[in-house]
Amino acid sequence: MRLPDLEAWAIFASVVEHRSFSAAADAIGLSKATVSKAVSRLETQLGQSLFNRTSRHLSLTEAGRPLAERAARILVEARCAEEAAHDSASAPEGRVRLAAPMSFGVKNVAPLLAEFLAAHPGIEIEFHLSDARVDIVAEGYDLALRIADLPDSSLRARRLCSIAASIVAAPAYIATHGEPTHPGQLGEHRLLGYTNITGPWRFRGPGGAEVSVRAEGPLAANSGEAMMPTLLAGLGIARLPEFILGDTLETGALVPILKDWTPAPVGLHLMTPPSPLRPARVEALIAFLSERLRD
Known part of the structure; x- marks a missing residue:
C-alpha cells in the first residue's frame, strides 16, 4: 500500500494558510520552487488542480476548498504530536x-x-x-x-x-414615530438588523408570553457599531448589547423601549x-x- 504524501499535504495546507507560495515558503523555511513542486506533485496524485493561479492572485479551486480543511487537520495534528512532547517538558x-x-x-x-x-x-x-x-x-x-x-x-x-441586549431608539425617533408598548407593534416601525444573528427578534414578557418579530428596516449590518449613526440619527429601532451601547443610555442619546419585555439573549x-x-x-x-x- 502506497503511503500518503504527508509532506505535500502539509505544504498545501501552509500555502492555504499564508495565501501565497512565497509566504508559505518563507514560513516553513523551504524554497518557493520546492513548495510549488510539492503542490504540483499532490495535484498529480489527486488528478485535479487545487489552486487557480494568476500572476497576481491565488485562490482555491472548487476541488481544493474541501481538501484545504482536511490538509489543515493533517498539519495541525502533526504539529500537536510534535509539540505535545516538547510542551510536556517546558x-x-x-x-x-x-x-x-x-x-x-x-x-x-x-x-x-x-x-x-x-x-x-x-x-x-x-x-x-x-x-x-x-x-x-x-x-x-x-x-x-x-x-x-x-x-x-x-x-x-x-x-x-x-449576552443580554436592549431594544433602544433615539428620542427623535420616538417623537416622530411614537413608542411601541408591545413587540407586536414593532412591525409598524423601522428596525435596524444585525445580520450575524438570523431569524426574528424573540421576546418574553409578562406571564411568560412569547412574541417573535421579523426585523425589517432601512439598515442591516454585520456590525453593531456600524448601526449606531443611523440609530442616533433617529432613523430606526435596534436591538444591541451593552458593550455597543456604552453610555448612550446614561446620557439620554438613546432610550430603552419595551422595558416589560426581555429580548432573547445571544450566546x-x-x-x-x-x-x-x-x-x-x-x-x-x-x-x-x-x-x-x-x-
Whole structure:
C-alpha cells in the first residue's frame, strides 16, 4: 500500500494558510520552487488542480476548498504530536491566532490578553478583529469568539455565556414615530438588523408570553457599531448589547423601549477547528478565556 504524501499535504495546507507560495515558503523555511513542486506533485496524485493561479492572485479551486480543511487537520495534528512532547517538558510557547468581533474584542478581549501574555511570556498572539465571519480552518485560526447564531458546522463550539441586549431608539425617533408598548407593534416601525444573528427578534414578557418579530428596516449590518449613526440619527429601532451601547443610555442619546419585555439573549461562543488535538499554548488560551469570559 502506497503511503500518503504527508509532506505535500502539509505544504498545501501552509500555502492555504499564508495565501501565497512565497509566504508559505518563507514560513516553513523551504524554497518557493520546492513548495510549488510539492503542490504540483499532490495535484498529480489527486488528478485535479487545487489552486487557480494568476500572476497576481491565488485562490482555491472548487476541488481544493474541501481538501484545504482536511490538509489543515493533517498539519495541525502533526504539529500537536510534535509539540505535545516538547510542551510536556517546558512552558507553552509559540503563536496563537485568535479571531473576535471588532467591538467586543476591543472592549472585552484585548484587556484580558494583556493579563494572559504577562502570565505566559513564551506565547505570542495574533489577534484578528472583524465583524465578518472568518473561516477558521481555511484561514488558519486556532480559535475564534463569535456572538451569533451558529449554523450546523464541523467546528467545535463552547458556549461561554449569554449576552443580554436592549431594544433602544433615539428620542427623535420616538417623537416622530411614537413608542411601541408591545413587540407586536414593532412591525409598524423601522428596525435596524444585525445580520450575524438570523431569524426574528424573540421576546418574553409578562406571564411568560412569547412574541417573535421579523426585523425589517432601512439598515442591516454585520456590525453593531456600524448601526449606531443611523440609530442616533433617529432613523430606526435596534436591538444591541451593552458593550455597543456604552453610555448612550446614561446620557439620554438613546432610550430603552419595551422595558416589560426581555429580548432573547445571544450566546458568546468559543469556536475551534474540528480536531480535538491542540498545542498546549492553544489549550492555555482556551482555558483562560473560558474562565474570564464565563460571566
